[in-house]
Amino acid sequence: MTRQPLTMTNSVLDTLMPMHLLVSACGTIRRAGPTMSKLREGPLAGQAFSTLFTVRRSRRDPTGEESFIPLNQKLHLVFCDPPKTSLKGIAVPVLGSSDILINLSFGLSVVDAVTDYELNSADFAATEMAIEMLYLVEAKSAVLEETKQLNARLQGAKIAAEEQAYTDTLTGLKNRRAMDHVMERMTSSKVRFGLMHIDLDYFKSVNDTYGHAAGDAVLQTVGRILSEETRGDDMAARVGGDEFVLIFNRFTEVSRLVKTAERIIERLEVPTIWEDAQCRISGSIGITTSDFYDTPDVARMLADADAALYLSKDKGRACVSVHDPAVGQEAKGAPLGPPADRAGQQAGRLG
Amino acid sequence: MHGLVNRAIQCFLRDTYGSATWSTVVETSNIGFNDFEAMFVYPDSVTVAVIESACKTLGKPADVILEDIGTYLVTHPNTESLRRLLRFGGETFEEFLYSLNDLKGRAQLALADIEIPNLTVEETAPGAFSIGVDFSQPGYIYAVMGVLRTMADDYGALVYLERGAREGTVERIEVFLLEASFAEGRSFDLAARQGA
Numbered sequence: 001m002t003r004q005p006l007t008m009t010n011s012v013l014d015t016l017m018p019m020h021l022l023v024s025a026c027g028t029i030r031r032a033g034p035t036m037s038k039l040r041e042g043p044l045a046g047q048a049f050s051t052l053f054t055v056r057r058s059r060r061d062p063t064g065e066e067s068f069i070p071l072n073q074k075l076h077l078v079f080c081d082p083p084k085t086s087l088k089g090i091a092v093p094v095l096g097s098s099d100i101l102i103n104l105s106f107g108l109s110v111v112d113a114v115t116d117y118e119l120n121s122a123d124f125a126a127t128e129m130a131i132e133m134l135y136l137v138e139a140k141s142a143v144l145e146e147t148k149q150l151n152a153r154l155q156g157a158k159i160a161a162e163e164q165a166y167t168d169t170l171t172g173l174k175n176r177r178a179m180d181h182v183m184e185r186m187t188s189s190k191v192r193f194g195l196m197h198i199d200l201d202y203f204k205s206v207n208d209t210y211g212h213a214a215g216d217a218v219l220q221t222v223g224r225i226l227s228e229e230t231r232g233d234d235m236a237a238r239v240g241g242d243e244f245v246l247i248f249n250r251f252t253e254v255s256r257l258v259k260t261a262e263r264i265i266e267r268l269e270v271p272t273i274w275e276d277a278q279c280r281i282s283g284s285i286g287i288t289t290s291d292f293y294d295t296p297d298v299a300r301m302l303a304d305a306d307a308a309l310y311l312s313k314d315k316g317r318a319c320v321s322v323h324d325p326a327v328g329q330e331a332k333g334a335p336l337g338p339p340a341d342r343a344g345q346q347a348g349r350l351g
Numbered sequence: 352m353h354g355l356v357n358r359a360i361q362c363f364l365r366d367t368y369g370s371a372t373w374s375t376v377v378e379t380s381n382i383g384f385n386d387f388e389a390m391f392v393y394p395d396s397v398t399v400a401v402i403e404s405a406c407k408t409l410g411k412p413a414d415v416i417l418e419d420i421g422t423y424l425v426t427h428p429n430t431e432s433l434r435r436l437l438r439f440g441g442e443t444f445e446e447f448l449y450s451l452n453d454l455k456g457r458a459q460l461a462l463a464d465i466e467i468p469n470l471t472v473e474e475t476a477p478g479a480f481s482i483g484v485d486f487s488q489p490g491y492i493y494a495v496m497g498v499l500r501t502m503a504d505d506y507g508a509l510v511y512l513e514r515g516a517r518e519g520t521v522e523r524i525e526v527f528l529l530e531a532s533f534a535e536g537r538s539f540d541l542a543a544r545q546g547a
Contacts, residue, residue: 058449060474074449108456137460144390144462151390 005095017103018125019089023049025098027068035123036104039085039113053077056086069100077104083116085109106130111137168238170216171223179237179245183298186247187290194248194257194289197305198226198264201282201317203242214274218281221272229264245305252289254322261285261320269318284312288323352398352488353465357387359430360401363423372408380404392464395488402490414493421497425505437502438539443531444508448472448480468495480526481515492522499526507536 010031013020018035021044029052032044044052050068056076069075069091077087089104106113110130113119124130166178174182186193200222207215219242226236226244235247248257265285271278286308290296308321315321365373377385380400387393406413425434440450451470458467468486475481482499484492496512503510509530515523 056452058452058473060477076452108453108460111460140461141463148390151388155388155391 016125018123019087019104021049021102021104022094023069023091023100023102025100030099035119038117038119038123039079052080053087054080069102071100075102075104083112085113085116110134168223171219171226171238173223173226173244174235174237176237176239179235179239179247180298182235182247183301186249187296187298187301192250192252192290194246194251194253194287195301195305196246196248196257196261197286197302197309198244198246198283199285199309199313200242200244200268201284201313203281206279206281210274210277210279214272214277214279217274218272218279222268222281225264225267229260229267245302252291254287254289257287257289258320258322261287265318265320282318284309284317285320286310286312286323287320292323292325352393352395353462354387354389354391354393355462355465356467357393357398357401358389359424360398360405360420361387362427362429363420364405366427366429367419367423368409375408376401376404379407398488413490417490417493418497418500421494421499422501423497424494425498425501434502434505435539435543437498438505439541444503444506444510445528445531447502447506448482448526451482468492470495475525478528480528482524482526483521484524485521487520492524496524499524504534505537505539507532507534509533 008016014034018033020033021036022030022032024030027049029044029047029049037044040052054077055069056078057070058076059070059073071091071093073090075089075091077089079085079087086107086109087104088107089102091100091102093099094101105128110133114134121131166174166181168175183195200218203215203218206218219238222244223236223238226246230236230246230248233249234251235249237245237247239245248260251257265283268281268283271280273279286305288301288304288308290301292304293301304323308323311321312319361373364376374385380397380403382397382400402413402416405411405416409416424430425437437447440447440454449472451472455467455469458465466487468484468491471483471485473481473483482495484495486492492514496514500510500512508528511527511529513525513527515525517523
């Protein structure tokens with residue numbers, strides 16, 4: 001018994017392979033599946049295969065003859081005219097004729113193709129994974145979008161947390177951690193800078209006389225003054241209860257630093273009004289700069305600024321001293337006049 | 352460049368040379384953060400700065416570092432998933448080479464905003480393949496060469512790679528497949544093993 005070769009009606013061909021092309025030996029398209037026909041205006045049948053498609057050749061033809069359509073191997077086609085959709089598939093000879101049957105699918109271009117050609121699920125062969133693929137791509141994109149948003153939120157929260165961890169919440173200035181970090185970075189990257197250590201005078205008596213709320217109001221005023229007296233890339237930090245450190249980026253000229261310090265003291269001495277009380281304070285300041293050291297060291301510079309500050313205190317407060325690298329410390333800049341109403345606070349200061 | 356690419360560079364430096372080396376690169380490149388996030392996109396200048404710092408820190412030229420990154424990507428246990436995705440390309444090294452034509456499209460199907468080299472593979476003579484590498488950043492041809500060399504070992508194939516001529520933005524790698532099954536190669540199973 002001889003086996004009948006398998007024959008197929010056109011409608012069976014359309015059902016099983018809605019993206020097929022039947023091409024004659026001379027390269028004319030004889031018929032196209034229903035989905036294939038949707039990809040171009042007008043009928044495909046009758047058109048020359050090579051004017052419609054470019055064959056992307058990766059493999060050499062093992063026979064050495066370049067047939068216009070490589071048979072029995074993975075086939076990549078691209079439409080010559082836009083949209084230049086790429087198609088993948090396989091071409092096989094048709095038994096008993098010189099025609100070539102090509103079965104195609106979109107492969108990676110399926111996502112764009114459904115938009116470009118307004119395709120729906122009925123346009124794909126029942127065995128095609130295209131719909132599952134589209135579903136997966138959409139689901140994956142939705143999940144990825146959520147992940148991205150979560151990442152952005154976490155990143156924002158991280159920045160906010162770091163910002164808070166570097167900020168003194170009462171004054172809005174930076175804190176000691178931030179100062180250590182900035183000084184460490186500046187000394188290691190050899191940026192020149194001026195360092196000012198400020199200790200408030202008579203602050204304790206404000207606290208004792210008018211209460212902590214008044215003290216907080218004074219500290220907030222101080223915070224505002226110090227941030228106004230520093231530039232964008234300088235840093236003002238509150239490093240203790242009534243202690244502050246200013247770092248002046250690329251600003252090491254001693255005479256100008258002293259002038260700045262004197263202006264700060266003048267501004268500190270303007271009384272803060274708290275309820276009906278006039279809260280008066282002043283400040284003592286010690287200055288050093290990175291220029292004084294061959295290799296500036298954070299701890300050493302802070303200690304020197306601190307020593308200069310205590311020299312200012314010893315000289316009767318409200319004055320500015322500059323660290324002298326040669327002699328230790330030496331006072332520069334005369335003490336300013338005492339605040340108008342200092343007498344009443346002397347006791348508090350001594351106590 | 353995409354966070355995944357930057358993250359891969361970071362993991363390579365960290366896994367190969369240790370955390371201290373990565374910290375040095377962070378400091379000297381002035382990128383201003385300690386870790387790349389895989390799902391962010393960073394300006395190309397950040398990646399350039401990191402590679403430059405890595406060159407200075409390790410005292411190696413960028414070509415060598417990029418090729419080592421390529422090798423790392425398909426050999427280190429931390430990046431096993433990438434090796435698996437590449438092995439999906441085919442049963443043999445030759446099939447794998449042809450699958451590189453689709454690599455960028457496949458990657459962008461997974462991550463629409465990832466930028467990786469566009470590869471075009473052609474057979475020029477029996478066992479000889481020419482791969483065009485088109486990418487916005489120079490030097491990444493070496494990363495591709497690292498991946499190819501290591502994937503050949505993965506398939507057990509014996510290959511010889513050569514840098515070809517450059518045409519515009521497209522650089523070329525010439526691959527000579529000397530023996531398809533030279534060694535055992537590493538095993539690959541389409542089904543991902545649970546917990547593997």
